[in-house]
Amino acid sequence: xxxxxxxxxxxxxxxxxxxxxxxxxxxxxxxxxxxxxxxxxxxxxxxxxxxxxxxxxxxxxxxxxxxxxxxxxxxxxxxxxxxxxxxxxxxxxxxxxxxxxxxxxxxxxxxxxxxxxxxxxxxxxxxxxxxxxxxxxxxxxxxxxxxxxxxxxxxxxxxxxxxxxxxxxxxxxxxxxxxxxxxxxxxxxxxxxxxxxxxxxxxxxxxxxxxxxxxxxxxxxxxxxxxxxxxxxxxxxxxxxxxxxxxxxxxxxxxxx
Amino acid sequence: xxxxxxxxxxxxxxxxxxxxxxxxxxxxxxxxxxxxxxxxxxxxxxxxxxxxxxxxxxxxxxxxxxxxxxxxxxxxxxxxxxxxxxxxxxxxxxxxxxxxxxxxxxxxxxxxxxxxxxxxxxxxxxxxxxxxxxxxxxxxxxxxxxxxxxxxxxxxxxxxxxxxxxxxxxxxxxxxxxxxxxxxxxxxxxxxxxxxxxxxxxxxxxxxxxxxxxxxxxxxxxxxxxxxxxxxxxxxxxxxxxxxxxxxxxxxxxxxxxxxxxxxxxxxxxxxxxxxxxxxxxxxxxxxxxxx
Numbered sequence: 001x002x003x004x005x006x007x008x009x010x011x012x013x014x015x016x017x018x019x020x021x022x023x024x025x026x027x028x029x030x031x032x033x034x035x036x037x038x039x040x041x042x043x044x045x046x047x048x049x050x051x052x053x054x055x056x057x058x059x060x061x062x063x064x065x066x067x068x069x070x071x072x073x074x075x076x077x078x079x080x081x082x083x084x085x086x087x088x089x090x091x092x093x094x095x096x097x098x099x100x101x102x103x104x105x106x107x108x109x110x111x112x113x114x115x116x117x118x119x120x121x122x123x124x125x126x127x128x129x130x131x132x133x134x135x136x137x138x139x140x141x142x143x144x145x146x147x148x149x150x151x152x153x154x155x156x157x158x159x160x161x162x163x164x165x166x167x168x169x170x171x172x173x174x175x176x177x178x179x180x181x182x183x184x185x186x187x188x189x190x191x192x193x194x195x196x197x198x199x200x201x202x203x204x205x206x207x208x209x210x211x212x213x214x215x216x217x218x219x220x221x222x223x224x225x226x227x228x229x230x231x232x233x234x235x236x237x238x239x240x241x242x243x244x245x246x247x248x249x250x251x252x253x254x255x256x257x
Numbered sequence: 258x259x260x261x262x263x264x265x266x267x268x269x270x271x272x273x274x275x276x277x278x279x280x281x282x283x284x285x286x287x288x289x290x291x292x293x294x295x296x297x298x299x300x301x302x303x304x305x306x307x308x309x310x311x312x313x314x315x316x317x318x319x320x321x322x323x324x325x326x327x328x329x330x331x332x333x334x335x336x337x338x339x340x341x342x343x344x345x346x347x348x349x350x351x352x353x354x355x356x357x358x359x360x361x362x363x364x365x366x367x368x369x370x371x372x373x374x375x376x377x378x379x380x381x382x383x384x385x386x387x388x389x390x391x392x393x394x395x396x397x398x399x400x401x402x403x404x405x406x407x408x409x410x411x412x413x414x415x416x417x418x419x420x421x422x423x424x425x426x427x428x429x430x431x432x433x434x435x436x437x438x439x440x441x442x443x444x445x446x447x448x449x450x451x452x453x454x455x456x457x458x459x460x461x462x463x464x465x466x467x468x469x470x471x472x473x474x475x476x477x478x479x480x481x482x483x484x485x486x487x488x489x490x491x492x493x494x495x496x497x498x499x500x501x502x503x504x505x506x507x508x509x510x511x512x513x514x515x516x517x518x519x520x521x522x523x524x525x526x527x528x529x530x531x532x533x534x535x536x537x538x539x540x541x542x543x544x545x546x547x548x549x
Contacts, residue, residue: 117401125404
């Protein structure tokens with residue numbers, strides 16, 4: 001298990017400095033949070049890590065692998081899974097199919113075997129289906145297995161997206177506002193799942209972007225705060241929310257208004 | 258059994274070959290690629306098989322194999338530049354490819370007979386052969402669709418960004434879909450050539466492209482049976498409505514508009530979806546099924 005390390009990463013869109021150079025570490029076995037007001041550049045950070053955007057500067061390393069120039073599918077194959085701020089499922093595919101496509105990275109059979117449906121390929125499909133059902137069980141979604149994903153409720157669609165990300169068996173899980181629009185009881189349940197992911201077995205590196213302060217402070221081991229593309233604070237959740245700079249970024253100066 | 262249908266054999270031929278072309282079109286759609294190059298691949302396969310059989314005296318089976326290979330190769334080559342394009346740009350580029358193939362056939366008179374057509378092709382392909390070619394192609398596509406390739410195609414079609422975020426290399430599957438499309442069209446083009454005595458370039462121009470596209474939209478583009486249903490409707494319709502035969506194009510158009518408006522996924526796919534929804538609704542009525 002290795003750590004995802006960002007060094008001096010920055011992003012500029014034309015004349016606009018979206019994210020100023022910053023360093024960040026996303027360690028395995030830990031839940032790392034990234035918070036900040038709207039438009040701070042949080043999602044840009046995820047898009048930089050996952051190869052959606054090209055870096056304007058700096059480097060990204062994952063253990064021994066250099067991901068600075070990697071494209072989206074290479075990042076995924078290196079063991080990074082993400083969810084999207086606005087849910088992006090395959091709406092017509094069933095919930096089961098949505099989870100199974102997440103296992104693409106684990107596919108070992110050759111194209112030829114898949115093309116002619118050789119026993120190895122069929123066995124693999126069966127195994128993926130079984131593993132998908134284990135995930136469905138974990139998220140309490142078994143009875144929706146055959147439903148088109150697009151027909152589910154918002155919260156259930158979020159769950160499908162998370163199951164799909166977990167289906168990759170990733171080393172790093174990047175969650176873009178995982179509990180947005182989900183009530184406190186349900187978020188607490190999801191929080192327990194994230195905690196379990198970080199501590200169980202090899203221990204995943206969980207990285208989450210969130211607006212929900214209570215959720216972040218309860219869950220995250222380490223928190224980064226971004227404001228207008230600048231990293232303004234980092235530390236334990238406790239430290240960060242009491243930091244005057246952070247309070248100012250969120251609530252503004254007392255002299256403002 | 259075929260004797261019973263003897264007077265209609267040419268219709269069956271049309272259905273089998275048309276389905277082959279439509280499958281070639283459907284496979285690129287399934288992968289989320291908007292190529293309409295199938296008729297270009299078919300033309301290459303057809304002329305390749307005809308020329309090899311007539312001029313080189315090659316055995317028809319070998320000629321068909323070569324025609325299929327040429328289609329596959331053309332698919333691979335065309336995929337390289339087209340994988341960089343998306344949506345309507347891909348459609349226009351592939352349309353240009355079809356026009357280039359047709360133009361080449363017209364210009365290379367020594368080889369292809371040019372505008373006069375290519376004649377004296379032995380008629381060796383029987384309806385049974387076409388039928389088996391269609392069934393085998395469909396079976397292969399069903400098998401392929403159920404495994405990892407089908408999953409990758411489905412993901413790319415519905416959301417390319419999500420597919421990439423899951424590790425699917427889009428270029429690789431674009432190329433694969435083009436190669437499959439080329440091989441299928443090449444195969445049925447070759448078979449088409451060896452059942453018809455003669456070939457002309459117009460046979461593979463814009464009208465067959467539109468016909469193939471209509472069949473896929475009409476029947477359904479996600480299942481393997483959709484293209485068969487679409488082609489069958491398009492072939493049989495003018496026969497059933499003989500008096501309307503001269504308004505064929507208008508009927509095509511009207512039918513397409515109606516299907517797109519009321520059955521947007523095509524006749525066959527829409528039926529399958531409504532059956533599935535009904536089954537799910539019935540399950541939902543039952544008190545908590547086992548496993549839930």
